[in-house]
Amino acid sequence: MSDDHHKAPTGLPWHFSHHVAKDAKWKPGLREIFEYRDLGFENSSEGDYVAHIVKHNGKKMTDEVQKWHVHDCTFQFVYVLNGWAKFEYAGHGVKTISKGDCVNQIPGIPHREIACSEDFEVLEIVAPANFKTRVVDAPKQQAAE
Secondary structure, three states: OOOOEEEOOOOOEEEOOOOOHHHOOOEOOOOOOEEEEEOOHHHHOOOOOEEEEEEEOOOOOOOHHHOOEEEEOOEEEEEEEEOEEEEEEOOOEEEEEEOOOEEEOOOOOOEEEEEEOOOOEEEEEEEOOOOEEEEOOOOHHHOOO
């Protein structure tokens, strides 16, 4: 096995990757108010993970993520690089996450975004790379709010 391959838990080979910041390509993604910079984990981990930087693009609009929703994933890590956002999590209440904060988001936890700053930017790592997002009913304890 060469130095640039490592067997993942799935048994598939992972590959070395290096994404250079000055060559970053920002693209639309899940949300219209954000731009996404893919960091190459989806390809290098053979789909086991996706890693991207998500930043606010200045658009002001509501979207599905402001409704209660879940991500069908097994792991979701969020590290705030800049700005702030306010989320509500089922069973955990409203949390404001700010620059330097980290969230290990429970897989499948119902949540919604309430607001975010125009300079909001996060590093997000999710498994698997092809996770889905689904709108769900509000949790019973939050339904009246």
